[in-house]
Amino acid sequence: MQINLDIFREPRGVMRIIHFVFSLFAIISICSYDNEVTFSVKCPPPAPANVVKFPYDYPFKLDHLSRQVACTHPADRYLTLYGDFSSDAEFFVAVGVLSLLGAAAAAAGYALYEAKYQSNPLIPLADFGGTALLALLWLSASAAWANGLSGIKHSTDPGILMRTVQCAKDDFCTTVTTGSFSGLNTSVILGFLNFFLWTADLWFVYKETPWFKMRQQPLDQQIN
Secondary structure (H helix, E strand, O other), X not given: OOOOHHHXXXXXXXXXXXXXXXXXXXXXXXXXXXXXXXXXXXXXOOOOOEEEEEEEEOOOEHHHOEEEOOOOOOOOOEEEOOOEOHHHHHHHHHHHHHHHHHHHHHHHHHHHOHHHHHHOOHHHHHHHHHHHHHHHHXXXXXXXXXXXXXXXXXXXXXXXXXXXXXXXXXXXXEEEEEXXXXXXXXXXXXXXXXXXXXXXXXXXXXXOOHHHHHHHHHHHHHHO
């Protein structure tokens, strides 16, 4: 078996490496993210003010977070967050992992079985179909995750949390703060960028299919 590394000098091979790298970046950007919401609450004298923190990360099941405020008497006041955004986040990561594996498999196939790729017309068609499917999945996952991120921002918005019953009752909360969403904003951008990259690669894969070659034959005959 001969390894053909020349394929990685062609757009078709280069694009698979780019797909692998940017799929990995998209997965890392969402899975490595963490943030927290901090509530400052009033405690009955002589107890000092209390700070309640809600750290959260992937897969963003915010409605699983609840904290009992220890300074209240009796200790029956709870603070909670709302919203489960795990389905959108997990769908995004699943598409990223699938793309990672697909790009690696395609690159290995190009390098190891390029002769079969060129001789069997069904293989380029399967390659084209898989590329189109992953492009569509990236569009769906990125749109879903953008919607999920919008929900996370809404659920952790300090102005909204201050107006909830748990905070507004007796002016229990004095301040609510949250961290930056730049990491998650980057993940959405990377998702749509992956959609663009997989869509752009359709042209290079299409040129290897029988559809393109059959269209080229009449042109070659006219030139000759």
